[in-house]
Amino acid sequence: MDDLGRDVCLEAPAQRIAALSPGATELVFAAGAGEKVVAVVSFSDYPPKAREITSVGSHTRLDLEALVALAPDLAIGWVTGNPAEQLETLEALDMAVFYIEPRSVEGVASAIERLAELAGTDAEGRRVADDFTNAMDELSARYAGRAPVDTFYQVWDSPLMSVNDAHLIGQVISLCGGRNVFGGLDRLVPRLDDEAVLAADPAVIVAGGMGEENRHWLDHWAQYPHLRAVKNDQLHFVPPSLIQRPTPRLAEGARLLCEHIERARAAGTP
Structure with a gap:
């Protein structure tokens, strides 16, 4: 389930992923699926390898022609950052779109795990999500009270x-x-x-x-x-x-x- 509450189903793990915000790019890499990313947007600068991936515009204005030409089987959209009408166009073209916008520490960890599930990299996603959650828990305990x-x-x-x-x-x-x-x-x-x-x-x-x-x-x-x-x-x-x-x-x-x-x-x- 994505952050719009929509169920997103794939017949097989995604092999060609379009990450449509810098945050989405980082999250997909964190989920262990960086090698599957075929499209990013401007300012997708982390990890450094993301800079080598084809850019298809900015998160506020996608080059849909260039994006579709790369034939992704999954696009990672930003709920309030990407133009809604452009993501709806992708869906109309039968492209799977998974919307994310983590609003909490738990949401970040969940996004990593869910992206890993879509990409078939579940074990790596769980490991990274657990490490992140543990690091935040340690900070919370350190400064409590x-x-x-x-x-x-x-x-x-x-x-x-x-x-x-x-x-x-x-x-x-x-x-x-x-x-x-x-x-x-x-x-x-x-x-x-x-x-x-x-x-x-x-x-x-x-x-x-x-x-x-x-x-x-x-x-x-x-x-x-x-x-x-x-x-x-x-x-x-x-x-x-x-x-x-x-x-x-x-x-x-x-x-x-x-x-x-x-x-x-x-x-x-x-």
Whole structure:
């Protein structure tokens, strides 16, 4: 069953897989089926071997002609990221489409296991899913019961955006003993302004940035020296591919996020 609640049935394990988001590409490789991937989209950069696979556009606009020409027997779609009408076109062409959008730690592990089942790589998928779950459980146990730290996670800069507690990143903040200052908002990815952040006065600000080594979003907050996070030098960065993709590498992103929150806790700024 995919993340839309649809049963997806194949007559035999998939042999030619199209992964239609960078996260889907990582998940298929994690499931042990990387050798079966024949199509990816832009920014599918992990593992490095994914960069050698034919790209069929971006996750927001697929080149359907190029995709169909590669004759995949399974496409891995992104529920809210891929254009619905394009995935519906693939289904109309009798291509199996499996929709994913993990919204929890358990969802990431389940996605790996389900993709492995579709690809006939069940044992490898279970092993990776178990390793990921164990790593997240260890982090949860390590930071359980610690004093909460007011945390602002910046997922985008223009417009300024964060996440609420229902978002996977929001769940990681809680796992680390953070208190998401925008966790109670209704929207999964709420839009904000500087005034909202100033009013929340977080003890730590963590940015995902636009690139793996791009920290310039944090420089913006330095203009507000009265913010607790600025005053106590608690402006931190986590490479977005480690925390903004629902893949096994989330365990590494979560570890970094927890360490940043722990630094703010140690600075006495809960």
